[in-house]
Amino acid sequence: MTAEVATAQTVEDAARPRRKVARSDRARSEARLGWLLAGPAFVVMLLVTLYPILQATYDSLFAYRLTAPDDKEFIGLRNYVEVLTDSVFVQALLVTLLIMVVSVVVELLLGFALALVMHRAITQLRGLLRTVILVPYGIITVVSAFAWFYAFDINSGFVNHWFSWLPFIDTDLNWFAQQGTSLFVIIASEIWKTTPFISLLLLAGLAQVPTELEEAAEVDGATWWQRMRKVVLPNMKAAIMVAVLFRALDAFRIFDNVFIMTNGANGTTVLSLLAYRTSIGRLEIGLGSAISVILFLCVLLICFIAIKLFKVNLAGARGES
Amino acid sequence: MRRRTRALALAVVAGLVAPLAACSSDDGPPTLTWYINPDDGGQAEIAKRCTDAANGAYRIETSILPRDASAQREQLARRLAAKDSSIDIMSLDPPFIPELAEPGFLAPIPQDVADKVSQDVVQGALDGATWKGKLVTVPFWANTQLLWYRKSVAEKAGLDPSKTPVTWKQIIDAAKDQSKFLAVQGTKAESLTVWINALVESAGGHILTNPEAPADELKLGLETDAGKAAAEVMGTIGKEGLGGPGLPTADEGASLTLFQGDKGSFMVNWPFVWSATNAAVEDGTLDKSLLDDIGWGLYPQVTEGTKSRPPYGGINLGIGAFSKHVDDSLKAAQCIVTPENQAYYFATNGNPPSNTKSYEDADVKKAFPMADVIRESLENAAPRPQTPYYNEVSLGLQETWHPPASVNPATTPKKSTDFITSVLRGEQLL
Incomplete structure (x- = not known):
């Protein structure tokens, strides 16, 4: 009898058109306050991001050189065809992807190790340890790029002298004269600078793993590696994916390190530098805008792949899922 | 409550507008902005000397451009394309002069001024200051x-x-x-x-x-x-x-x-x-x-x-086509490039003059014993395309x-x- 009533009630509920759940006055005023606080920033963000994006998209349809404004001509998608079929663009894209993949993978491994150290550090040392680990992330990228450049530079650098005992390093090694060694320094500088960022995100993920689960696994006789693989990592998957996504987007837009260290010499040109060189250096606003739009679309594609294919939950890192 | 809000809004508007009003003062002599490449302070000192020499007709202020010559060009080209009227005088690297002269970003140099600033100037510097047969910048120092x-x-x-x-x-x-x-x-x-x-x-x-x-x-x-x-x-x-x-x-x-x-x-x-x-x-x-x-x-x-x-390198002076003080800027440029100022600049900052007269200065000969070789080299120098x-x-x-x-x-x-x-x-x- 009770079951029948309950079923009838459910059917009735389902049949009734869904009404908006009435919110309390408090909830409404909180929502309003939320909009008031976040609204201005939202509008400003729209203005400073949407306007340039739309302007760049519009400019990319023209043959337009800044020093010849009278010769501006609508050419449709011709700039895009030219960019996408150009060997310089393809090489820049491959170099950018290489930097992105290598730096994200290494940072993820190092960042996880650092997060574990920070997580497990004894209470007295925890504050000091986190500060020390975060120092590189606090340094402005241009400053860190110069520091790395001068460290490896053949004239002013100390690296060749300190590490000349290694078989592949001698005092005459010019790191910025070949593609391989140039990319090595650029990627190493990226890793040094942003591993703390990844480790912070992973630390937040580690903190969400319930200790009872780990303890239970330990009681059941699981080894350290088994606990990591079966308990810790699956429980912090959301944090890992968010860290990977954020860093991948960041690494894909790399500019400062390359600009300072090689300015694109020896096949180290990346997409952002190519866009800069075309728009700002050559003053070819149309062609440069087309590269910028393609760069933007690549970033969107990476977001799409991460969110849709790998099911990254952006709220997951905050423990909201 | 509403009155207080209105008063607050008025105060905010007044606060925003007051500094702008101060900027728009038309009183006093015009201030010319000279965009300079970074140096050892020589151009700032010459600006001071020419301000004094103008006897209140104008004042010259310097504004420093990026260190790199191509970054200087990027900044100036973008600002000139936007018709920036704050650019009165510019220190320009010679290879980039045609790019700014062709679209009319540089104010024309009147013939009488051109004749005056070309006197005793080494050939390399004159070639570098010329575009399509006309002097479009004032030769300053020549490297x-x-x-x-x-x-x-x-x-x-x-x-x-x-x-x-x-x-x-x-x-x-x-x-x-x-x-x-x-x-x-x-x-x-x-x-x-x-x-x-x-x-x-x-x-x-x-x-x-x-x-x-x-x-x-x-x-x-x-x-x-x-x-x-x-x-x-x-x-x-x-x-x-x-x-x-x-x-x-x-x-x-x-x-x-x-x-x-x-x-x-x-x-x-x-x-x-x-x-x-x-x-x-x-x-x-x-x-x-x-x-x-x-x-x-x-x-x-x-x-x-x-x-x-x-x-051949060095710096020439361009006058911004959108400047509100083109005449004063032309006068100021002529003051900047006098043989005395060029000699001072060479002796103190190490940048060789484009004017041959400056090489006779005693301070120059003392600081640069190779001054005559530099002058000879400048006569043979070839500008970049x-x-x-x-x-x-x-x-x-x-x-x-x-x-x-x-x-x-x-x-x-x-x-x-x-x-x-x-x-x-x-x-x-x-």
Whole structure:
């Protein structure tokens, strides 16, 4: 009898058109306050991001050189065809992807190790340890790029002298004269600078793993590696994916390190530098805008792949899922 | 509550508007803004002197541009394209002048002013200040490269560049025989273009044969005997390791360090190296004996007996076409470039004058004993290609002639010509 009533009630509920759940006055005023606080920033963000994006998209349809404004001509998608079929663009894209993949993978491994150290550090040392680990992330990228450049530079650098005992390093090694060694320094500088960022995100993920689960696994006789693989990592998957996504987007837009260290010499040109060189250096606003739009679309594609294919939950890192 | 809000809003508006009102003051003499390249304070001092000399007619304020010449160009071109009226006077690197003159970003120089500021000016500086047969900027200081050498090395090789100009082959052989390094600029930057241009011009050619033509009609002169001779010199130095391991990244500063070291022999570089070496000796970081061992002569020849065409650099003054004070700016520019001010600038900041009269100044002769050689070099100097598309040409050369060890007389000139031509025609990215 009770079951029948309950079923009838459910059917009735389902049949009734869904009404908006009435919110309390408090909830409404909180929502309003939320909009008031976040609204201005939202509008400003729209203005400073949407306007340039739309302007760049519009400019990319023209043959337009800044020093010849009278010769501006609508050419449709011709700039895009030219960019996408150009060997310089393809090489820049491959170099950018290489930097992105290598730096994200290494940072993820190092960042996880650092997060574990920070997580497990004894209470007295925890504050000091986190500060020390975060120092590189606090340094402005241009400053860190110069520091790395001068460290490896053949004239002013100390690296060749300190590490000349290694078989592949001698005092005459010019790191910025070949593609391989140039990319090595650029990627190493990226890793040094942003591993703390990844480790912070992973630390937040580690903190969400319930200790009872780990303890239970330990009681059941699981080894350290088994606990990591079966308990810790699956429980912090959301944090890992968010860290990977954020860093991948960041690494894909790399500019400062390359600009300072090689300015694109020896096949180290990346997409952002190519866009800069075309728009700002050559003053070819149309062609440069087309590269910028393609760069933007690549970033969107990476977001799409991460969110849709790998099911990254952006709220997951905050423990909201 | 509402009244209080309104009062607050009024106060905010007043706070925002008050500073703007202060800016729009029309009282007093006009303030001219002179956009300068970074230096040792010489241009700021000249601005002060000319402000005093104007007797209240105008005031000159300086505003510093980025350190790098191409970054200076980027900033000025973008601001001028936006019709920035705050740009009254600009310190301009000569290769970028046609690009700003062609779209009318520079105010015309009236004939009487042009005649006045051209008097006693070295030919190289006049060529660099001219576009389509007209003086479009006021020549200020003019730079050139000399051959600097270690007297001990030259003597051992039986050379005396101070008396007889030497050839690239001679200094290459001397460095090779004595296991020394040649200090040249092989980094992928503007200094590489400077070297290529000097080599091609010294061999009797030109990088562009019709520099005033539109982009898609520009013709390169690299697939010639001159282009091949230039490639031969650069390729030999690169392949034989004569520029040292740092050659692919060597700029002017790195070249100087190499020259001052144990393996230094010959160097092509701007005159700042003399004041820099003197300062290092005074500071005690270099030994005085090094200074005594340094000699100077004219830029090396590519073909024996044919005068070299040394690099030409420096700064000219452009007047902003959108300035509200063009007449005052022209007067100020004439004051800035007086022989006295140029002599002061050379003696204190190491930047050679474009006006020959300044070389007679006693302070100049004391600070730069090689002043006469600099003047002679400036008379022979060849500007880099004067085209509104200079940036494309220069970057295209750097792309195809770097690193120097990869330069091959049989292939590089053609590769370079094909690449730059397709970039200029909009068929290739750079």
